[in-house]
Amino acid sequence: MSLIEKLKLGIDNPPKIIKWPGSDVQVALKIISEQARMEASFATERLFKSEKIDSNLMTADQYENEKVIQILFRALRCPDDLDKPVFQTITDFRKALTREDMRILIAEYTGFESECSPSPENLSEEEFDKLLLEVKKNAATTTSNISSMSTLRKVIISLVDLPASSLKDNG
Secondary structure: HHHHHHHHHEEEEEEEEEEEEOOOOEEEEEOOOOHHHHHHHHHHHHHHHOOOOOOOOHHHHHHHHHHHHHHHHHHHOOOEEEEOOOOOOOOHHHHHOOOHHHHHHHHHHHHHHHHOOOHHHHHHHHHHHHHHHHHHOHHHHHHHOOOOOOOOHHHHHHHOOOHHHHOOOOO
């Protein structure tokens, strides 16, 4: 699948099937939406408030770990039913998760997310030029489907910086 196709799909990219760390159990990783990320952040905040835990330098690591756990809980799915989380509850997930599992799983997730919606800083000049050419050919349909705001921003800035004659020659 080409980069532009992955960018257009955004959260609808096919899941990545991985093995749970240290086992042969397969799980699916699904790209989550900004809404789901926001829900993960709010769930973290609610947990800290309900437990009367102050967010400060002493608890900063636990707060960030909980956000990672919340994101992973939303991203990990049963391979045969993507609507079904791997664990029924966030508490069950926390109980099954080790620090090493969390480290491996978040690395898998962020790598997969970068693959599906790469930062423009991580694209080679050739990859970015291909993306720019595709946008120039089909600006209306392409730009409306790019889910990475940093990529979209760089594409727009590049198009604005092009000489006027370049914009007319769209292949």
